[in-house]
Amino acid sequence: MTWTIDASHSHIGFAVRHMVVSTVRGQFNAVRGTLNLDEANLAASWVEAEADAASIDTHDANRDGHLRSADFFDVEKFPKITFKSTNVENDSGDYKVTGDLTIHGVTKPVTFAVEYSGFVRDPYGLDRAGFSAQTKINRKDFGLTWGPVLEAGGAVVSDEVKINLEFEATQQPA
Helix, strand or coil: EEEEEEEEEEEEEEEECCCCCEEEEEEEECCHHHHHCCCCCHHHCCEEEEEEEEEEEEECCHHHHHCCCCCEEECCCCCCEEEEEEEEECCCCEEEEEEEEEEECEEEEECCCCCCCEEEEEECCCCCEEEEEEEEEHHHHHCCCCCCECCCCEEEEEEEEEEHHHHHHCCCCC
């Protein structure tokens, strides 16, 4: 079954430590994607998704501007963040989706731990499925290297970034 990500009911979030003592959270507001879920043959399942890097939103306009700049995402050169799965597996109810994540023009394999929430038929006759997924990446692996070191030690921006996905998808007619 082919499903389309419903952007109005989906969320791509991230969290990163700031100056060792706090966590900054943000999201990407423009997301789209498609997935194929074959429960009888999970290995045939796949997902492709993308976010507009310029849609980054940390609830601080100055910080968001800096994140869009060449110091971080360089959205003029690298407008999209993409993910294309290469493997989907179910290990006793623990789903894992591995694929190629591209940020800042750099592609690296990542694995998401995925929770499948099931599906329902909505009041408009569409089947909807829900998913939650988490992973961690090292931002420097993707060329996001900006960040001075604090005088007392530690980084202004942590290397580790936690990525949190919540999305709904609607089934598309065959």
